[in-house]
Amino acid sequence: MSQDLYELLGVPRDADADAIKKAYRRLARQLHPDVNPDPETQEKFKEVSHAYEVLSDPAKRASYDRGGDAFGGMGGGFGQGAGFSFTDIMDAFFGGGAGQAQGRGPRSRVRRGQDALIRLEIELAEAAFGVTRELKVDTAVVCETCKGDGAAAGSKPVTCETCHGAGEVAHVQRSFLGEIRTLRPCAACRGFGSVIPDPCRDCSGDGRVRSRRTLTVKIPAGVDSGTRVQLSGQGEVGPGGGPAGDLFVEIQVAPHPTFRRRGNDLHCTVTVPMTAAALGTQLTLPTLEADLAGEDSEIETEFALDVRAGTQSGTEQVLRGRGVPGLRTTGRGDLVVAIVVDTPTKLDERQEELLRELAELRGEESPTGAVGPQHKSVFGRLRDAFNPH
Known part of the structure; x- marks a missing residue:
């Protein structure tokens, strides 16, 4: 077995650092004890690892090229050579470059702001x-x-003297596998790779x-x-x-004094006297657009609502297309008008006399409350409207 380190890695003597690293990665994948556990292969793996440890270090490589001992510093156990790094093995298998302290690099000072x-x-x-x-x-x-x-003004960020612009520093921990190197953000520059000696005062x-x-x-x-x-x-x-x-x-x-919104529909309630509900009438109601109309505006600010004769309390009239426009659709919702019949609670003598006369003419002066749903008196219908079951 050749003892020349370059021959062990299969690279020429003028190979650069990248070529040496690639050769070591290739051999480490082939010779690692987890892949080939036989003793001869393990010994070969130790030699290759030591060769890489020497040739990857510029000072050690220069000493070796001048005739230094290739294996003089090699110990008898795995990973116990002169500074061999366990992370170099991880680098060989996963390409992480951790053994060479190649981390993520400095983080940018420029970052997106929050919403x-x-x-x-x-x-x-x-x-x-x-x-x-x-x-x-x-x-x-x-x-x-x-x-x-x-x-x-007149100054600029300078390279951090602690991490030399890398933004990270290597921490070495020794274990039975050798040296384990981890990269952490530089505390001096907070990982930026540079420091601002003269910060802006503003x-x-x-x-x-x-x-x-x-x-x-x-x-x-x-x-x-x-x-x-x-x-x-x-x-x-x-x-x-x-x-x-x-x-x-x-x-x-904000809540509206007249209209309530349910989806794209608007709802409102109008109260009409008992006589108007019985005889029929026409009401004038404001539109929602009236809230936005100016003095010279041509926007429709009111509309007429026909209350049919005999309208019962609780009746709803639906006016198509007078609701709210859809946010992502065409058209508008509807306006739903609920009608409440107002029954008088105080009558003067003449009003009471006329109302009794009306009841007598309609045969409703003594309602029993036991009639069927198709023959209820006006008083019974009013009572049911205000006392729903």
Whole structure:
């Protein structure tokens, strides 16, 4: 078996570090004791590992090239040579490069900012038909003094002297397998690979400051409470002047004095006198659009509702297309009008006389309450309407 380290690895004497590493990885996969447990192969693996340990170190390789002893420092146990690293074996199998302290490298100071959320209360008509609002938001913005790099004027970040710009430092732990090297973020530069000796006074080196600004947000028609409108790139600017996150505007719809919303339908209740319900009438009701109409607006602000003669309390009339527009659909919901008949509670002498005369004419002066559903008196129907079973 040849004792020349270059021949052991199968590389020429002028091979560079990458060629030596690739040759070692190839042989380690073939000769590792977990793959070939026979004693001869294990011995070969030790020789190859030691050859790599010498030739991968520039100082040791130079000493060997000058005629130094190739195996003078090799011990009798696995992994107990002159500084052989267990992570070199892991590197050979998984390509991680941990044995050469090749980690993830320095992390960037520039990172994306966080998303922001604000809540905006609007009126029902604004939610139904859309509105444009100006908002004042308090978020992080790029520092105008340092333009985001965090350094004071006339200065700049410098390479960290502890990690030499790697952003990581190697920690070595010895075990029965040899040296186990792990990479950890450099504490001196917090993993950035550089430090800011003279931070910007306005942002303290963060590259961003908090500021209040005004944004214009367009609320689409059909939104409801809980709907979120996304404004891309209007959130918090990231550290180091990084790209901003998004701003989400969460809608809260204020209660309306007349209309109640259920999905895309509107509901309202109107009260009519008993005589109007019996004789029929026409009512004038406001539209939801009336809340947005100005003095010179051509928007329809009211409409006529026909109450048919004999309308009972609790009757609902559905007016198609007078509800709320759909958020992501065409068309509008309906307006549902519930009618409540108002029975008088106080009558003067003349009113009572006329009402009794009407009851006598209709044969309803002594209702029994035992009639069937098709022959109830007007008083019985009114009673049932206000006392539903």
